[in-house]
Amino acid sequence: MTDQPQDVFGxxxxxTDTHxxxxxxxxGRHLADAQFPTTNQGYCALLDWxxxxxxxxxxxxxxTGSYGTQLTRVLGAAGLTVFDINRPDRRIRHQQGKSDPIDAYAAA
Incomplete structure (x- = not known):
């Protein structure tokens, strides 16, 4: 086993108020999820996390063109590759229920 950090995807x-x-x-194994405020300090904490x-x-x-605009700028400025992810189909979300962690894992 090596001590090299593993590759991960976010x-x-x-x-509006949190990401x-x-x-x-x-x-594709789930490692962790967390919520952060939509402030500059929150964006930096998300990046560090x-x-x-x-x-x-x-x-x-x-x-990336609306609620995620500033976060996208912060991640890009830090040298990360950022992809714009389409929101899940509303009909499917209604059937399966809305869940921020599920949506975040799906985006990853």
């Missing part, structure tokens, strides 16, 4: 379900982030490993789980290869963010 996903973020964005909202819910999740991190998965390269096999993602990096604490390994080498971040990419982050999927829902709503």
């Amino acid at each position: 996903g973020v379900d964005t909202h 819910h982030a999740a991190v998965v490993d390269q096999l 993602l990096r604490s789980h390994g080498t971040v290869r990419a982050v999927g963010v829902e709503g």
Whole structure:
């Protein structure tokens, strides 16, 4: 076994006041999820939290053109690759129920 950090991928379900982030490993296994405020301090905490789980290869963010705009800027400025993720189909979300952690893991 090596001491090298593992590759991880992040996903973020964005909202007005908070963002819910999740991190998965390269096999898609759920590692952790957490909620952060939509402030500059919150964006930096989210970035640090993602990096604490390994080498971040990419982050999927829902709503990079709306609620996730500033977070996308912060992640991009930190050198991360950010992908705009479409929100799940409303009909499916209604049938399965809305869940910030599920949406964040799906974005990852």
